[in-house]
Amino acid sequence: MKIKALLVALFTFSFANAQQVDNRGMYDKKDFEHIEIGWLNPLKNEPAKPITENGWSYPVNQTDMGIKIGTWLQQTYTPIGLLGELKLDLFRPPASKYKGTKYYGADEAEKDNRLALPNSYGALAKFHLCLSKTSTHKFFPTPGNHCYTRLDIMANNVELITKQVIALSTPTDYYCTMPDYTVGQKGEYEKDWLDEMTAYRNFTGSPNLQPYRHYLFPVGNQLSYVVIMTRNRQPLPFEQVTVAELLRQLESQFPKLHQFALNRKLIYENYLENAKKGMQVLKEQLKQQENKFVYFNTIERQIDIIDLANIGSNGKLPNWIQTEKNTQNLDRWGKAVSSSTNYPLLRLKKGVKEDCAAGGPQWLVFKMDGPINAGYGGAVQLMDNFVNRFNYDYVYRYFFGKDKVIEPYQPLGLSFKEKEQRASAASELSAAAKKNAADKTVLFFEDFSNTAVGAAPQSWKTQRSEISGEQPVVATLDKVEGKWLRLKRNAAPKNFPQNINGDFELSYDLLVQKGDVPWGTPGIDVQLKFSGNAGEKNVILNVSPGDMNRADAAGWIMINGLATCKVSNYYSVTGFTGSKPVNKATVSLQKKGESILITCNNSKVYECNTAFSPGMVLKDLNFYVNEKNQFYISNIHIKKL
Known part of the structure; x- marks a missing residue:
């Protein structure tokens, strides 16, 4: 089975302790x-200078504000697992050099239309994630690679949060849509994974972001997170476009x-005639709605003369023009079966460019790309700093x-190093751990008693969730004794005793709270790797609780890897329900010679006398949990028999 093959492959994961490069000087991430890799070229505390380029002029007060913003970001975060590259950024795009030539088209017009935007x-x-070692740098972005996460913090920026409607815009008027996504949004971006991405590292729920508009930007090569703050908490300087204005602008741009x-x-034949007819169709069909606002049914809608010609050729109002924020989708009997979100057509207000020419910010945009790999430690640290550690309130004040702010900038909360030091503070071993450490028949024991709550156990290799970025950490639960490793993805002991031979028993405690394991999702895999003269054998026990919605539903165990034994699809375990607030099970695997015995809560589940070839030894142990589930494990115990 492909799923089982994947689980077996995950069995072998590990983190290297040394930083090594290949023959091209490239690192494995x-x-x-x-x-802690840090910044390639940190910003220096130098006096700001005025800058003029491509017809754009920035006085010294504006370049100084840009340097301040960069310095605050630098003070907030020392990059972990990523190489930071930071610079002052000024919006100063060149105009088109092809105006008036045969090469001038929409792409070139888009450049000229940016002249309508403010400083x-x-x-x-x-x-940067793809890093190499050079003769002058220990870490340097690998040439030719573009695997980096981009973070922009810009005053008075428009392009970061809009999509220009080129056909309507001019060098003095900027028309656009504003892409945004909120949880549960219907229509074009109605996807569960977008909801998951919106909630990544508590972006939607962070108290640090609640005073400010923040949302997922759902278009482009990489989805992004946006935070916006405005002077006096006023709306952004856009106004919705009416049908009458759309028609006037289309006619003027024809x-x-x-x-x-x-x-x-x-x-093509008659296209110009049809385009003119299309304009007449729009005027006729929309003449009773001229005072209504225009919406597009897709966020990246562009308009060209072919669109107008298509209207003229069929004489119907196109569905990409809407006059309501939401459209009801009807079945063939006229019943509404779903709804779609439409996106307002906007225009930058008159006078904004002039107001922003020399003064301070009217609004600020913070925009960061979504993670390349949501489970990568460096991406998690970066997002946590963007969401929780950057001091947005200080910047607003x-x-x-x-009142004038005179105190220096300070980031919020603890740095990565401070969190690591606090979390790694060892606790005292439990009485059970001390007793097992003194027992020579005990080969391995772990109850996580010497790991601080909220910390990842230092003696275990763990893998973060690739959806939430959460790392397995030690936790306690109400009315439950001891400490537990809260687990998604992988966890394997670093100090696992190699080559356990002879007869032994492995036992471990599992715990789930009601709702931790939705019905129909995989359980927790306990993966054991054996080796011997007959080759390698991977034995996997998959344990699931019963349906949380049924009080009488039993859990089950599935067994994989015992090719020489007769194995059923699953074995019921009545003592591991999913409906109680807390559900606990103790699973045991005994190896005696060639035989195997599996029990759950001291009741026999499975037995086979031909499970192992003579001389097989246990070499490795790994716990794996599907991304959608959450299990707790503890009291992992291996003893000689």
């Missing part, structure tokens, strides 16, 4: 996942759209507060 300044950070088509040779 797992070697530096938890290493924008701040900091750009890139956090010659330009025609020229774009000619330049690109997008012509500094730029927009009524």
